Amino acid sequence: MEGGLGGLTPAAHAAPPHHRPMPPSAPQRERTAASAVFMGLLSGAYRFITRRSYRAAMFFTYLRRELRRRRKAALVVASGLALGIALVVVVNSVSSGMTRAQEKVLQSLYGLGTDMTVTKAAEAQDAGERPRFRFDAQDDGSGEEQSSDRVMVQGFQTLASSTVGKVGEQDGVADAVGGLSLQVLKVSGAFTRGQFQQDGQGGQGGPGGGPSSPQGRVQGGGADFDVNSYTVYGTDVTEPALGPLTSSEITDGRTFKATETDAKVAVADSAYAKEKKLETGDTVTVKGVTYKVIGIATATSGDAAANLYLP
Incomplete structure (x- = not known):
C-alpha cells in the first residue's frame, strides 16, 4: 500500500472526545447561588451580616422548605412527640398528686402520739379453756337482772413498769409511756329457775308395794341475756402527748387532767x-x-x- 511500511497501513489514532462535566444537582446549585449571594452581600451594603447569622437564616429557610414538602411526615412526628410529652406530664402529675394526698392523710401521725408499740406475746392457752360466767337462777316472776364481766388483757401479756424506762433509754426513742389494753366481755340478763310439774296420776307402786318416785316434768324457766364485748385502754394521764388517745380529737367535753390518775372518769369513742x-x-x-x-x-x-379510755 502507498505510504505503508512493509505493505501495512499504519493504524489511525482518533483523538479522544472532549470530556463534558455532569451538570450540578439542585442542592449544589442552591449552595452555589447562596454562596454567591452571600459573597455579594459581604461586598455590598450588607457587610454587617456575619457568616454565622447567615447560616442560621439559611438553616431555618431549608427547614421551612422541608416541612412544606413533607407535611404528613412532619405532622406524624409532631403528633408522636406531643403525645409522649403529654403522657410524661400526666404520669408525673398523678404521681405527685398521690404523694401529696398520702402526706396529707399521714400528716396527723407524723411526730404525734405513738410511733411504735412494744408488747409481749401471750402464752399459748389450752384449747378447752374458755371464759366462765356464774349466775344464780331466780324464782319464776322475779325478773331480777344479773350481769358478770370478764376482763382480759387484749392478746398480750403485761410488762413490768421498769420496761418502760428501758424502752425510753433506747437510741432514737424520744419518750416512752406505759398503757394497758383490755377487752371486757359482759354478760347480763335474767335467769329463771324452772318449775317441776307433777303428773295428775300418782305413780304406780314400786317393787314390794313401796311408793314410787313422782312422775312429772320441768316447765318454765330459761334465760334471756345479752353479750356485750368492748375494749378499754388504760392511758397515762401524766403524758397527754403520748398514747393512742392522741390520734383522736375531743369533740365533746374534755380530756383527762394530769391530776386524775385515780379518778373514776372515762372518755368514750364517738x-x-x-x-x-x-x-x-x-x-x-x-x-x-x-x-x-x-x-x-x-x-x-x-x-x-x-x-373507752380510763386513767
Whole structure:
C-alpha cells in the first residue's frame, strides 16, 4: 500500500472526545447561588451580616422548605412527640398528686402520739379453756337482772413498769409511756329457775308395794341475756402527748387532767358512744366500778384504739 511500511497501513489514532462535566444537582446549585449571594452581600451594603447569622437564616429557610414538602411526615412526628410529652406530664402529675394526698392523710401521725408499740406475746392457752360466767337462777316472776364481766388483757401479756424506762433509754426513742389494753366481755340478763310439774296420776307402786318416785316434768324457766364485748385502754394521764388517745380529737367535753390518775372518769369513742347512746355526764360500769363519761373522742384517721379510755 502507498505510504505503508512493509505493505501495512499504519493504524489511525482518533483523538479522544472532549470530556463534558455532569451538570450540578439542585442542592449544589442552591449552595452555589447562596454562596454567591452571600459573597455579594459581604461586598455590598450588607457587610454587617456575619457568616454565622447567615447560616442560621439559611438553616431555618431549608427547614421551612422541608416541612412544606413533607407535611404528613412532619405532622406524624409532631403528633408522636406531643403525645409522649403529654403522657410524661400526666404520669408525673398523678404521681405527685398521690404523694401529696398520702402526706396529707399521714400528716396527723407524723411526730404525734405513738410511733411504735412494744408488747409481749401471750402464752399459748389450752384449747378447752374458755371464759366462765356464774349466775344464780331466780324464782319464776322475779325478773331480777344479773350481769358478770370478764376482763382480759387484749392478746398480750403485761410488762413490768421498769420496761418502760428501758424502752425510753433506747437510741432514737424520744419518750416512752406505759398503757394497758383490755377487752371486757359482759354478760347480763335474767335467769329463771324452772318449775317441776307433777303428773295428775300418782305413780304406780314400786317393787314390794313401796311408793314410787313422782312422775312429772320441768316447765318454765330459761334465760334471756345479752353479750356485750368492748375494749378499754388504760392511758397515762401524766403524758397527754403520748398514747393512742392522741390520734383522736375531743369533740365533746374534755380530756383527762394530769391530776386524775385515780379518778373514776372515762372518755368514750364517738362511734361507741353513738351505739350505746352515751353522752357527756353519763356513767359506765366496768367490772362493778362506775365511771363518769367526761368527754367524747373522735378518731382523726382510721378506727379508734379503744371504745373507752380510763386513767
